[in-house]
Amino acid sequence: MILVTGATGNVGGALLGQLCSSGVPVRALVRSSERGDILRGYDCEIAVGAYEDPASLHTALHDVERVFLVAPAGEGMADLEIAALQAIRAGRPDARVVLLAAEGVDAPGERGGRVLAEHRRVVRHLRDSGLPGTVLAPGSFMQNLLRQAGSVQEHDVLALPAGTAAVNHVDVRDVAAVAAHVLTSDGHDGATYTVTGPEALTYEQVAASLAEVLGREVRYVDAPPQDARAALVGGGLSPWLADALLELHEAYRSGHGATVTDEVEKATGRPARPLRQFLTEHAAAFR
Numbered sequence: 344m345i346l347v348t349g350a351t352g353n354v355g356g357a358l359l360g361q362l363c364s365s366g367v368p369v370r371a372l373v374r375s376s377e378r379g380d381i382l383r384g385y386d387c388e389i390a391v392g393a394y395e396d397p398a399s400l401h402t403a404l405h406d407v408e409r410v411f412l413v414a415p416a417g418e419g420m421a422d423l424e425i426a427a428l429q430a431i432r433a434g435r436p437d438a439r440v441v442l443l444a445a446e447g448v449d450a451p452g453e454r455g456g457r458v459l460a461e462h463r464r465v466v467r468h469l470r471d472s473g474l475p476g477t478v479l480a481p482g483s484f485m486q487n488l489l490r491q492a493g494s495v496q497e498h499d500v501l502a503l504p505a506g507t508a509a510v511n512h513v514d515v516r517d518v519a520a521v522a523a524h525v526l527t528s529d530g531h532d533g534a535t536y537t538v539t540g541p542e543a544l545t546y547e548q549v550a551a552s553l554a555e556v557l558g559r560e561v562r563y564v565d566a567p568p569q570d571a572r573a574a575l576v577g578g579g580l581s582p583w584l585a586d587a588l589l590e591l592h593e594a595y596r597s598g599h600g601a602t603v604t605d606e607v608e609k610a611t612g613r614p615a616r617p618l619r620q621f622l623t624e625h626a627a628a629f630r
């Protein structure tokens with residue numbers, strides 16, 4: 344049995360779909376039965392629980408051999424995931440953990456800001472826990488670009504504080520495909536896989552690609568960090584997460600996020616989805 348956490352989220356949701364369609368026994372962890380209703384179409388068990396509630400995890404972990412672990416990027420993320428790792432260690436010490444972190448988590452130094460710092464704490468805890476574990480370290484999700492849909496619709500502008508940085512955008516479905524492979528095959532304990540798209544593109548190139556898909560002009564604007572922060576907070580992000588995203592974009596400007604790997608192809612036998620495919624599939628959101 345595989346326990347998929349974050350099953351109502353980006354990567355966990357895609358992973359749940361992929362595992363269920365290949366007939367693997369799966370249990371999805373959700374925070375309430377109402378959230379579980381979202382997953383009604385999937386052929387999986389549902390367990391209601393939360394990382395801060397060890398008793399709920401103890402029940403959810405019954406008979407589980409492998410766990411996909413993810414928490415939302417935000418303040419306290421590491422504490423939540425460490426609580427989950429402690430519950431797994433206590434209840435299923437032989438269970439294999441596939442942890443979703445972020446690109447650069449294993450790199451020396453402090454680059455990447457507070458989100459990477461949270462991920463580094465969790466990875467250290469996993470490695471010290473004795474649990475067999477694999478870390479997935481994806482690049483920037485293509486799905487993040489959907490946050491720009493309003494600005495593209497209204498102003499034909501993609502505004503981000505990334506300068507001329509090239510970023511290796513990856514589709515969450517490909518991150519999920521690598522997770523599915525690692526969860527259903529052997530030989531991954533102790534590994535960290537950096538999961539990226541097939542190319543590193545500047546946001547000017549992203550805007551040009553979007554313009555071609557939409558058949559109209561779309562401009563990239565290198566947004567001043569404070570304007571970008573105001574837009575993020577205005578759009579509902581917490582100040583902590585808005586600052587975290589500014590730190591990440593600052594890291595992009597100095598080369599973080601430019602590396603491209605072939606982990607998707609190695610895991611799935613096909614190349615990672617290009618950004619152009621993602622933009623074409625989501626064109627309606629930007630129109």
Ligand SMILES: NC(=O)c1ccc[n+]([C@@H]2O[C@H](COP(=O)([O-])OP(=O)(O)OC[C@H]3O[C@@H](n4cnc5c(N)ncnc54)[C@H](OP(=O)(O)O)[C@@H]3O)[C@@H](O)[C@H]2O)c1
Nearest residue numbers: 349350351352353354374393394415416445481482483484
């Ligand atoms: N966005 C990127 O470009 C990017 C790139 C690389 C790495 N990452 C990493 O990816 C992770 C986020 O993945 P995602 O986008 O798939 O997540 P997501 O869509 O934000 O979903 C988070 C999931 O965690 C669940 N959750 C929240 N709090 C919980 C708790 N206390 N106990 C149990 N479950 C809880 C949520 O449930 P509810 O539905 O009930 O809220 C949801 O299913 C972060 O660690 C981030 O740093 C992101």
